[in-house]
Amino acid sequence: MSSDTGRLGGPLNSIADGYNDRFGQVFGELNGLQFALIIGSLLVLLLVPVWAPLLGMSGLLRTLALASIWAILAMGWDIQSGYTGYISFGHAVLSGGAAYTTALLIGNVNPDLSLAVTLPLSVLAALTIGLVIAVPSLRLKGPYFSLVTFVAGLIFYQLTYAFSDYTGGELGVRVGRIDFTVGGFEITTFDPVMRYYVMLVPMLLIAVTLLYVARSNVGMIFVAIRENETAVSAAGIDTTKFKIWSFVLSSIPMGIGGWLLAHFYGTVNPLNFLLVDRSIELIAMAVVGGMSSILGPIGGAFLVIVLREEVLRIFGATGRWVMLWTLILLVLVFARDGLFRKLWHYLGRLGSRDGGEN
Amino acid sequence: MDMGAGAENSAQLAVDQVNDDGGILDQEVELISEDSLADPGESMTATERMVEQENIDVLIGTFVSEVTQGIVDYVGEVDIPFLITGSADPITLTDTVGEDYDQFKNIFRSGPINSDLQALGMADYAEFLADEHGWTDFAHIADDAAWTVPFSENLPDELEDRGLNVVHEDRLAPGTDDFSPMLSDVSSADADAMLRFFAHNVGTGMLVNWRENEYEFGIEGIHVPGMSPEFWDDSEGAALYETTSQSGAAGAAEITEETVPFTEAYVEEYGDSRPSLPMYMGYNSYDAVFVYKNAVERAGTADYQADIDTIVDELLETDHTGATGEIEFYGPDSEYPHDVMETEVDGTISNFPVTQWQDEGEFECVFPRDFASADHLAPDWM
């Protein structure tokens, strides 16, 4: 096996070196195998509409579109909770807030509002809610911060019922699909292929942006806050400011993700957007993939969604959830750093050994 | 959920009967069921999978209003005939078929009657209670949820119009667990009966409290969990004397000549599993299969992608004697387009029967009078 990867590792490493020269400073250095994993996954994702029907799995288009949205949300959670160590258990409120903003605009203002209006306002709403939660609660630490954010989630969930005149209570609000034209070409999310790309492309763009942020000085400070907040303060850095920044950075992808999810389902309701379970799923994805790595949560989101929607279906409607939560529990106990981080480091070790041989 | 299992079993029974009889348009019929888990997102996935990969020809079901609401946009887009057999919210049809007929013309409700009409049926029932026991003062308690809005908006006025009094009104947050304040409010308002509309709230704790305290009012209305034939055991008999309206009247009465044979066939096939009776969605789903069969056979095609207009026209022509009653649809230009029509006997709505849990844990149909299987009982402590 080592000779195989060795043979393969050579050319891969030289391509990777080309990448490292250009972008390594910004996004971090890769070895050949890690580079191959990234490019390979990217190709697989971009070409789903080609290979899925050939394998008789065209339903994957829907599953993976959903996974893309959740990947956005999981990354959004990660840049705040994963990086700073302030673990939020109420992040679904941010995406849910954005989704409800879209719903309220479409349902109560004008059903024909274009996305040029609803998208920015929804992101703004996520941002506002993020700040409302962040500013007071960031004084608290560890599980207490988690507790307050958890409670924030419960409050928003109940408010959708208390204000059911506007939110439609448990029925929610219909928001319809995304429908817009680019250069005379109509894009509608009723078409499974177009919908897939409408969800995938923002996910990839957000991933690149967040990776950039995470490797920048700001990202370094977030990590430093997680490792030793007192030391960071002692160095004369205003940690509160950076913690709030992390919420701001997190709110934007959460807002975009919430907006996409609203149009993916076509209806915004408490169950699919605000229930505590949604926040927990979000965290589970990030933790399963590997917290504070941006790429890990993407992997986690795809893994969890594919398991939930495709693989575990054999256990029946309820059994599926039992299996999913049990698997997540096992990862929590035995592989706390995340499965994709383990894979990444494994490839890292393998790749560098090969590099040495060459 | 019991409701879903009952609907699935009943539809399967209908499909088996149709196949024994030569199928639809000489084709064998296959039933594909998906559990939406009452989750709108889940139901979207299931619907898309069934339409795009399983190539289904008709969609039947959806109990929870939010699930129905969640899939109508998609269903409207792909034109597949959709017969709603569970959720009763009128806006499901008025906001879709009523607003944009061309887009949503493939959506129908074959039962139950929508909740605006159910509110009228409930008023008829209240008049019946006034006749029977001299109960004239009613308390109106509903889940604080969208599905009860038609009741809260229409029923109190309707009762006042008929010379009955509404002495107390309240809405309960979903998942309320402490019912004592509400019960004591109803009691101090001196209500003779409480009309309660519960789907999200489960009245088991309330029933125990009501019986132990021997509150002097009846508990009537709609109680979705109480429709399960297993509710007697689940509530350890606390269900005694509570009533609920449900399509098919749990098979306790001969609504049409179809009701009892279907119920018996169901019991024979599925009587040992949960639920041991079809439940209201089972009756409606059983009927829906035949409504669809008859319409496409008249249309001569089941190919909705090519001929949805013909199929819709024939569905509108429906006049079917089902297990729940006579099924006809409101026309496109009426107040409730594509909704199942209410039927009337002696000026009371008859496809809105009420059942009561009576001694030994039996469902009895107590309303309407012309096919009731037993008298309505007031609690023995009153």
Added chain:
Amino acid sequence: MISAVYALIAIGFTMIFGVGGVLNLAHGALIMIGAYSFLVVTSGSTLGILSLPTGIGLIVAIAVAAAASYVLYIGLVEHIEENPVITFLATLVVALILSELFVMGFSSSPRTLINLVPGSIHVEQFGVRVTNIEVVGFVVSWIAIGLLWYYVTRTDEGRSILATSMSERGAQLTGVDLPKIKARTWLIAGAFAGLAGVFIGTLQSTSPIMWLDPLALAFIIVVIGGIGSIKGSIVAAYLIGYLETLTVELLGAGFRGTFSLLVLVIVLLVMPQGLFGREWVHE
């Protein structure tokens, strides 16, 4: 009256936190286990062969919930408790798994438990009605709380629990066997949850989602009373009881839960140590 039962739940929750620093989000699930154990052994409708008297059912419920709590600690929490966030998440996942398992085993339809003591008391002149089960719930809860009080203040074993919750390090220095103390605390908390489960399950409902509301309530009570404080939990349980009644009166039933949660957030932010608790905010 039911506030006493709430206090029972909150005390278990707060003891676990006090001794181990663990927020046990599976605490609500233990209540559910208690209620369903009672159901299985007392009602003929689940296992036909078993329909024991309700008194025995109560003991079984306590025993099963206590055992489940113990197993949860030894089998899971003990291995991850050094990381509070992972513990928070893992216990929550356990609660979700149990909830789905109960759906599979008993269907999602709610059940009623056989009443321990049927009947009611009607005080005519005050227009007050109280069911016997509420009275018994009240009395039994107070007896349980009283026994616990005696245990932690008058016996050596119990005192070591109290000492640990005051200072883990201090207790260790005086030779307290920490793992044993923690396991014992989980056992007691589980027993309290099981007992509460029978009353909650009778007075409210027994269903696979019954774990969340008592858990949220335990949160609120514990935080307001001060995390780790038994006395605080009792006072806060009554405070929240009155507050809820007041909210329903003034704002309507829809705001009942929300208002308590808001009070919780305010208390957390203004007075993070609660009424009787220790300071645990870090600036």
